[in-house]
Amino acid sequence: MSRRIVVTSGKGGVGKTSVAANLGAKLSRAGHRVCLCDLDIGLNNLDVVCGIENRIVYDLIDVIEGRCRLSQALVEVDHYPNLCVLPSAHLQDKSGITGQNVRAVTDKLAAMCDFVIIDCPAGIEQGFHRAVSAAGEAVVVTTPHISSVRDADRVTSLLRCYALAGVYLVVNRARGDLMMSGDMMSPEEIADILKLPLLGAIPEDDDLPLSTAGGSMVSYGRAPDLAFNMLADNLTDNTGEVFDCTARYRGFFGAVKRSLKRKI
Amino acid sequence: MRKKIELDRLEKMLHLEKAQAPVQFFDALKADLYAVLRNYFELAPDDLSLECKNEKEGCVVQMFCKAAGVKRLGGG
């Protein structure tokens, strides 16, 4: 049975799109058929992150309004044979797009794929409702910063109103050096506060913005690459294993790395 | 330690918000309580009010009810 997962956060800029794209990429590499569905209508970025922005012919709105078939709107992502994107549009007036419209589209996608990953807009207004009502499960993304966690808590309360099969937490931009010095909350502590199961932790890493700016997923072998692998495994196999962001800052060389990081 | 300060602040903030924010939750609770109490007392919906305070040990819910009288049960 296919799984429909919305990636949401409340606060903008915490990494929803990056998490959705890279999680989708990892799932597809593991052999699953994955469709990334961009429901951040108006402020869509999933196309840029996946490097498909020049190949878009039709979008979600064309599908909803019957100007094309669903299969015509899907764009395959280079180097990922099982991964495609349903792009969204730069639309000003979104009032004609209802939760039901979107649900009908994700129903069709679910029949074609193993995973439908939905990129949700920031905020808790209509766009949020549209995205969540099209999903069966939710991943709440937060950074380890107090304002982001607070928004994640609000979103989590709202998600309880929807009949979702599961709500999980991903902590993005975790800094192992700050966690070691007691200056940043750990993913486990945040999960405890939000009372959500911790699905994954993604470290802060320059590689992530650099690779996604170039229209590709995180580079092979880098820390976020391993973290996204563990995230995907935990989602599919309930491994319970979460990337340890502090590992590289432990021991003698770790201490050197930490002190260097503080100086820059 | 910055983390400790952050954790404390966050815990207080979220606790407080839980108590204030879910207006619908209190409306639903009030409607349920009203349905039960009016079997026993002569009262209108406005005669019932709820208050929730966060104490260190947890959430204290107080109910104020000013009924016109006890309902006379049975036919007599």
Ligand SMILES: Nc1ncnc2c1ncn2[C@@H]1O[C@H](COP(=O)(O)OP(=O)(O)O)[C@@H](O)[C@H]1O
């Ligand atoms: N783990 C990370 N480390 C460093 N930068 C990140 C990380 N995750 C996201 N970013 C950067 O943060 C910015 C916002 O991310 P994005 O995924 O667009 O957030 P959202 O979709 O929640 O608005 C982007 O520039 C992205 O490259």
Ligand SMILES: [Mg+2]
């Ligand atoms: Mg986004």
